Amino acid sequence: MSRDLQLSRPKLKSLRSEALLRGAECRATRQIATLSNYHDFPTDPHDVPIILRTVFKLLADEPSPAAQDVKQALHCVFGWYDILAISIRKLGREARPLLEIALDLHEQNIYVLLRWMKYYLREQSWIFEFSDYYQHREDTAPRLTMQDSEEVVDLLFSIWMWQDKDGNALYLKYPPSQTMGKAIICPIIRLFSTFCIHNNPFLVWEKMCTLSGREHARFIRCSVSRIEQWRPPPRDSDLLSQSTMPINGLETLLMALTALHFVPQSARAFVKGNVVGNAIRQARLYGSDLPSIGSSSASFSTKLTYSLFYTKGCSGVADLKNRVICQVLEAESLNVILDYIFAAHAKNPSFRLVNDTSDASEVTDKNPVAYLAPFCVYRRVCEATLAAIKAIPESRMEVLETGWAAEYWKPFSTTVRLYEHIWGRVPTNRINLCDNLQHHRSMCPDNALTAKECSHCRAFVYCSSKCQQEDWENHGGKECRTMRRYRVDRELRSAWLSHRTRTFFLYLIQQFLLNLEVGLPLDAISGTLSDDGSTLTYKLAETTTPTSSWRSTGSSDTSDLSSKVNHHLIKFDTTQVKCRAFPQPVNDQNRVKLKAELEKCLISDPDTRIPRFNELLLEPLEAAIMAGQRAGSGTAEVEQSRPILATNETSLGNFRITVFGRYLVENDREGARVILRNGYLRVEPGQEFNEMF
Numbered sequence: 001m002s003r004d005l006q007l008s009r010p011k012l013k014s015l016r017s018e019a020l021l022r023g024a025e026c027r028a029t030r031q032i033a034t035l036s037n038y039h040d041f042p043t044d045p046h047d048v049p050i051i052l053r054t055v056f057k058l059l060a061d062e063p064s065p066a067a068q069d070v071k072q073a074l075h076c077v078f079g080w081y082d083i084l085a086i087s088i089r090k091l092g093r094e095a096r097p098l099l100e101i102a103l104d105l106h107e108q109n110i111y112v113l114l115r116w117m118k119y120y121l122r123e124q125s126w127i128f129e130f131s132d133y134y135q136h137r138e139d140t141a142p143r144l145t146m147q148d149s150e151e152v153v154d155l156l157f158s159i160w161m162w163q164d165k166d167g168n169a170l171y172l173k174y175p176p177s178q179t180m181g182k183a184i185i186c187p188i189i190r191l192f193s194t195f196c197i198h199n200n201p202f203l204v205w206e207k208m209c210t211l212s213g214r215e216h217a218r219f220i221r222c223s224v225s226r227i228e229q230w231r232p233p234p235r236d237s238d239l240l241s242q243s244t245m246p247i248n249g250l251e252t253l254l255m256a257l258t259a260l261h262f263v264p265q266s267a268r269a270f271v272k273g274n275v276v277g278n279a280i281r282q283a284r285l286y287g288s289d290l291p292s293i294g295s296s297s298a299s300f301s302t303k304l305t306y307s308l309f310y311t312k313g314c315s316g317v318a319d320l321k322n323r324v325i326c327q328v329l330e331a332e333s334l335n336v337i338l339d340y341i342f343a344a345h346a347k348n349p350s351f352r353l354v355n356d357t358s359d360a361s362e363v364t365d366k367n368p369v370a371y372l373a374p375f376c377v378y379r380r381v382c383e384a385t386l387a388a389i390k391a392i393p394e395s396r397m398e399v400l401e402t403g404w405a406a407e408y409w410k411p412f413s414t415t416v417r418l419y420e421h422i423w424g425r426v427p428t429n430r431i432n433l434c435d436n437l438q439h440h441r442s443m444c445p446d447n448a449l450t451a452k453e454c455s456h457c458r459a460f461v462y463c464s465s466k467c468q469q470e471d472w473e474n475h476g477g478k479e480c481r482t483m484r485r486y487r488v489d490r491e492l493r494s495a496w497l498s499h500r501t502r503t504f505f506l507y508l509i510q511q512f513l514l515n516l517e518v519g520l521p522l523d524a525i526s527g528t529l530s531d532d533g534s535t536l537t538y539k540l541a542e543t544t545t546p547t548s549s550w551r552s553t554g555s556s557d558t559s560d561l562s563s564k565v566n567h568h569l570i571k572f573d574t575t576q577v578k579c580r581a582f583p584q585p586v587n588d589q590n591r592v593k594l595k596a597e598l599e600k601c602l603i604s605d606p607d608t609r610i611p612r613f614n615e616l617l618l619e620p621l622e623a624a625i626m627a628g629q630r631a632g633s634g635t636a637e638v639e640q641s642r643p644i645l646a647t648n649e650t651s652l653g654n655f656r657i658t659v660f661g662r663y664l665v666e667n668d669r670e671g672a673r674v675i676l677r678n679g680y681l682r683v684e685p686g687q688e689f690n691e692m693f
Helices: 002-008 015-025 029-035 047-061 067-094 096-108 110-123 150-160 187-198 202-210 213-229 249-262 264-272 275-286 300-309 320-330 333-347 368-377 379-390 394-402 406-425 465-492 499-518 561-568 588-601 611-633
Strands: 126-129 143-146 535-539 570-574 577-582 641-652 655-667 671-685
Touching: 015 029, 015 047, 015 067, 029 067, 047 067, 047 096, 047 110, 067 096, 067 110, 067 150, 096 110, 110 150, 110 187, 150 187, 150 202, 150 213, 187 202, 187 249, 202 249, 202 264, 213 249, 213 264, 213 275, 249 264, 249 275, 249 300, 264 275, 264 320, 275 300, 275 320, 275 333, 300 320, 300 333, 300 368, 320 333, 320 368, 320 379, 333 379, 333 394, 368 379, 368 406, 368 499, 368 641, 379 406, 379 499, 394 406, 406 499, 499 535, 499 641, 499 655, 499 671
Parallel strands: none
Antiparallel strands: 126 143, 535 671, 570 577, 577 641, 641 655, 655 671
């Protein structure tokens, strides 16, 4: 065969290149290795096309090797592959005019490359791995798992990231005559998803970790290109009646890409490339009337929107869920979800949504707005949600607010309205915080409205140089270096909250405390914020006199420890944003219980514990001791002012966010005031919303 090739092809101009190519045709490994070397590959316009055509001819004519000859045969095949790969690299750097010719040859012979990759995937050494899924079925068919191979992963990534001269990624689909009843899926997507999902994914993750930022961007561009080239199977195809397998490659592709979110760089590139928005638009354009898989009656585009809406988080990129939800909302998907809910209710008036966010229930039966509500504490999600709500038609909005859907919509809209109002209170041009524990005792200048953060740790802010110096002497010198490491570690995983977001949570707790103080509903918007942003005041003249307050509730039996603690240790939740308030207990038993509760809330890890949090414990305990002493001496009076330590717990991806707020609550005949003194932030590895509450 090699002799026939030499006679049929033109000779090369370079004698050395001619000798190397003849050796490659004769399967000489030394000549193949030399020709695949970067410095030895020629750049002559006459020789390059001949070499590439010859190598493709060798790959096309090479028969599938027998079992005993696999190693030697594949060694030559991989050598020929190296020649093709090095040609693209060298021509791209040193001979750009020849690169287009080489790319055309690769595009013309892509089936040759896929043939050998398919052979390697199917004919390599296999091991049998029985999954639990098959063990409980009558047909105990084994699931085949390919033996680990870095070479195959490298080859797969090379083909995945290959682009033609127009910048389009390679997208193929089997002709209908070759599907043999299987789904019409691009074979490249099928192979890639096999590695990412079914086979050992660690090799793919390791490969993703070695890619540079530019390569990650190219990887996502190629993925988006395949999304844009995706088309559903014909409407008259028998595939539409098969519900046991994926009917197209779009869902398979997205499953493979989301499986790569364990690699932080991949997750960031996934969001930056707006894969979610492109997939939803493509599914809506071509798959709106395509049936989905499973028991749900939703269309494929609706099911895909739901699945992206409930995307899993990533420990390396804490705000991944927030950003994906924003892209889902920006793709006008809220109306798509509402279309399905309204259609399901019209078909079956007893249709009900569940507030379950786990994987146990059907995704289209979950309450999407109950899932969305807690994410709206973050400004970007809140703004995207408000924009999506404005796009809802008026006729539908009327049903949502007053019709059968009000039981789902009203709690959600009330919560979002509250968060929008709180975000409106947060100033955009300054930070109304001071992290000095003695801030309320210091003589700060009246015009100190713009806080300045510590230039070293960037975790603390101060209203003035006096407060900064005082805090440095008390705590800063011991904590600054620790907090710097703490902040940098969280920022690398996109889990550190800005000072403005911390201010939002402190204002949210302040609103809750004021509502509880005057007996208004928890989600009520009340009070007037002072100019310096520290005091929220409620005057009785604003509305009718409230009927009850948090201090007037609870058991009067001081011997009942549990009821007394429930009275003084207030716990209130709103759409999975948990808050706790710690007022003054009145006896020794409650002080012990309070200390245990505070220790549970505060972080006890000695590596991250800082002295500042010890003082947070001391302040309510000292106030409790003084209250107990006054009660024991019989001189206790109705307290008009009392300190409160309140906490707010939420989640950001796989991290638990805890904000500690120090407040002073005042109450008199004119009304009530809640004064924010300062607040602190803890970000610890924790659980997501559906696991926290």
